[in-house]
Amino acid sequence: MFESLRKKLNIFKESVSATESELDKEGIEAAESEETLSGEATEEVSREPTTPKVINAETVGHASESVEQPQQRVEPSNGRKSASDNIFDRKIKDKDLEESLSDLEIALLESDVAVSVSEEIVETVKKELVGTKRKWRQDVGALVEQALRDGILKVLDVNGLDFDEIIRNTPKPVTIVFTGINGTGKTTTIAKLAYRLKNQGYSVVLAAGDTYRAGAQEQIERHAENLGVKLVKHKQGADPAAVIYDAVQYARAKHKDVVLADTAGRIHTNVNLMNQLKKIERVIDADLVVFVDEALAGNDAVERALKFNTTMAIDGSILTKVDADSKGGTAISIAHATSKPILFLGVGQNYEDMIKFDPQWLMTRLFDEADA
Ligand SMILES: Nc1nc2c(ncn2[C@@H]2O[C@H](COP(=O)(O)OP(=O)(O)OP(=O)(O)O)[C@@H](O)[C@H]2O)c(=O)[nH]1
Ligand SMILES: [Mg+2]
Numbered sequence: 001m002f003e004s005l006r007k008k009l010n011i012f013k014e015s016v017s018a019t020e021s022e023l024d025k026e027g028i029e030a031a032e033s034e035e036t037l038s039g040e041a042t043e044e045v046s047r048e049p050t051t052p053k054v055i056n057a058e059t060v061g062h063a064s065e066s067v068e069q070p071q072q073r074v075e076p077s078n079g080r081k082s083a084s085d086n087i088f089d090r091k092i093k094d095k096d097l098e099e100s101l102s103d104l105e106i107a108l109l110e111s112d113v114a115v116s117v118s119e120e121i122v123e124t125v126k127k128e129l130v131g132t133k134r135k136w137r138q139d140v141g142a143l144v145e146q147a148l149r150d151g152i153l154k155v156l157d158v159n160g161l162d163f164d165e166i167i168r169n170t171p172k173p174v175t176i177v178f179t180g181i182n183g184t185g186k187t188t189t190i191a192k193l194a195y196r197l198k199n200q201g202y203s204v205v206l207a208a209g210d211t212y213r214a215g216a217q218e219q220i221e222r223h224a225e226n227l228g229v230k231l232v233k234h235k236q237g238a239d240p241a242a243v244i245y246d247a248v249q250y251a252r253a254k255h256k257d258v259v260l261a262d263t264a265g266r267i268h269t270n271v272n273l274m275n276q277l278k279k280i281e282r283v284i285d286a287d288l289v290v291f292v293d294e295a296l297a298g299n300d301a302v303e304r305a306l307k308f309n310t311t312m313a314i315d316g317s318i319l320t321k322v323d324a325d326s327k328g329g330t331a332i333s334i335a336h337a338t339s340k341p342i343l344f345l346g347v348g349q350n351y352e353d354m355i356k357f358d359p360q361w362l363m364t365r366l367f368d369e370a371d372a
Contacts, residue, residue, distance in 0.1 A: 112298030112329025182265030
């Protein structure tokens with residue numbers, strides 16, 4: 001999962017580190033050649049500090065605080081000039097990051113991160129790094145990683161909506177309608193959620209709201225049987241709004257906790273099918289509308305979420321097939337683009353292959369796990 005994005009972020013980290021360490025080297029050389037030319041420091045000051053092992057920023061104390069540019073000369077308290085005194089502290093500069101940041105933006109776009117989201121991440125990283133003081137020869141990898149984490153967390157930070165809390169706190173039955181295009185994993189996700197809710201002690205009713213695709217009702221029926229949950233269905237071709245309505249009525253009458261309503265996959269350009277969603281919205285007062293799409297779809301998933309949202313307002317997204325996605329861009333972009341959170345990630349075909357989405361989980365995947 002997300003291997004490719006993880007590698008790209010690491011390349012950025014290494015590239016900034018390499019640039020900064022190159023600047024250290026240049027700073028030392030420049031300072032050394034100035035000394036050699038002036039000839040005055042050599043007799044008083046050991047040249048050893050130009051070898052890294054004997055230069056310890058701690059031992060220079062206040063001198064390091066007062067110098068920010070390797071080229072600036074300072075007068076130490078004893079009045080003698082020293083090459084090492086000039087280079088202990090540096091500020092990370094805009095122009096030193098330019099190339100790496102531009103590569104980062106391309107890497108994010110190549111990873112299917114939406115354009116506006118890539119720009120925002122790069123901007124946060126830049127703001128955080130430019131002007132940051134660092135010690136001479138300090139590896140800036142940790143600083144860069146923190147900036148990347150902050151940049152990504154910022155775009156993932158949309159109005160929190162905790163699925164479990166909603167289930168706990170909403171009057172029963174909680175009604176959830178799932179939408180999205182064909183084959184993205186809506187029905188499978190409904191089965192996974194039914195499995196999860198059942199394990200948490202809730203009673204679940206499934207609504208066979210896909211009355212359109214041949215075989216759809218049998219598919220959800222199999223899941224209902226496997227999971228031991230009630231399925232409400234009508235005939236093939238029936239009005240899906242009526243099916244879901246009946247399922248809610250059944251759940252009310254039987255004091256069931258949650259109704260999970262399937263719908264047919266549809267392309268957002270199909271006017272008739274999109275109008276059907278509008279009807280479902282009118283007839284069913286759903287507590288949650290969840291948009292389901294594949295992580296693999298990249299920017300297309302983001303675009304589709306926005307289109308579906310205009311027909312039937314979504315409250316959150318579920319990304320499926322994350323187990324097959326190395327790019328990660330959809331997971332990073334969709335919440336920011338729709339201003340609605342990612343609720344779960346589908347990570348396989350079995351009932352238990354679903355993870356409740358948590359931005360920190362993504363951070364672990366991107367930064368803490370060893371490369372596979
Ligand atoms: N690898 C993987 N496969 C998944 C995941 N979720 C769903 N699938 C597979 O995706 C395929 C389509 O899943 P469905 O649940 O039928 O998709 P759908 O959106 O209901 O499809 P339509 O009803 O045709 O619109 C199935 O083969 C699922 O097993 C996932 O998280 N990972
Ligand atoms: Mg389906």
